[in-house]
Amino acid sequence: xxxxxxxxxxxxxxxxxxxxxxxxxxxxxxxxxxxxxxxxxxxxxxxxxxxxxxxxxxxxxxxxxxxxxxxxxxxxxxxxxxxxxxxxxxxxxxxxxxxxxxxxxxxxxxxxxxxxxxxxxxxxxxxxxxxxxxxxxxx
Amino acid sequence: xxxxxxxxxxxxxxxxxxxxxxxxxxxxxxxxxxxxxxxxxxxxxxxxxxxxxxxxxxxxxxxxxxxxxxxxxxxxxxxxxxxxxxxxxxxxxxxxxxxxxxxxx
Numbered sequence: 421x422x423x424x425x426x427x428x429x430x431x432x433x434x435x436x437x438x439x440x441x442x443x444x445x446x447x448x449x450x451x452x453x454x455x456x457x458x459x460x461x462x463x464x465x466x467x468x469x470x471x472x473x474x475x476x477x478x479x480x481x482x483x484x485x486x487x488x489x490x491x492x493x494x495x496x497x498x499x500x501x502x503x504x505x506x507x508x509x510x511x512x513x514x515x516x517x518x519x520x521x522x523x524x525x526x527x528x529x530x531x532x533x534x535x536x537x538x539x540x541x542x543x544x545x546x547x548x549x550x551x552x553x554x555x556x557x558x559x
Numbered sequence: 560x561x562x563x564x565x566x567x568x569x570x571x572x573x574x575x576x577x578x579x580x581x582x583x584x585x586x587x588x589x590x591x592x593x594x595x596x597x598x599x600x601x602x603x604x605x606x607x608x609x610x611x612x613x614x615x616x617x618x619x620x621x622x623x624x625x626x627x628x629x630x631x632x633x634x635x636x637x638x639x640x641x642x643x644x645x646x647x648x649x650x651x652x653x654x655x656x657x658x659x660x661x662x663x664x
Binding site: 521523 | 593596597601608653655656
């Protein structure tokens, strides 16, 4: 008779994992400090501002297909979405076409975040980080 | 019978739609806020150092603190007495730039 593999049931008390309180999530680079003003952020001499940080604050509903097309061109799909674009005259013109709807800030290249990175920074931390488990984990 | 857009009933005497002829002080404060926000956007684009035709035209617009209150809260209207009407009568006035009116009106 083949021996059955008995797996011990895991109870909450048995899982004596040693946990630590977690800080905010961070993906790769640390998040920019919340000291930037609305129009331009302070740049140290070594970090020139190279990007526009564009956030849609008011929708373009019933403003016509041209303005909606400008939003599509900027890559903005919904209100409160933030996108980053390099400084160039094309983007400047698009921003000025939507100047009543949009909030703009000049940021350095280190502050640019992709969609995934922004989502990661928005997520609330778990409240703990598992440092090690007293029970050997199944590999 | 209820709602924003009610038909005028033949039985009742007058109009069922009423808007005030001028903005309240709250609305005026909001108008000033919106103008300042647009000024901030134009300033951010100017500070980026990029040059384009749209920026040249935007910089010709008066800033909020340079504007007359008359221009902030009313627009030129050829049909009204005094040739001015409240800016809140302009469709989508909260999302449109209207700072300059014909000279002398």
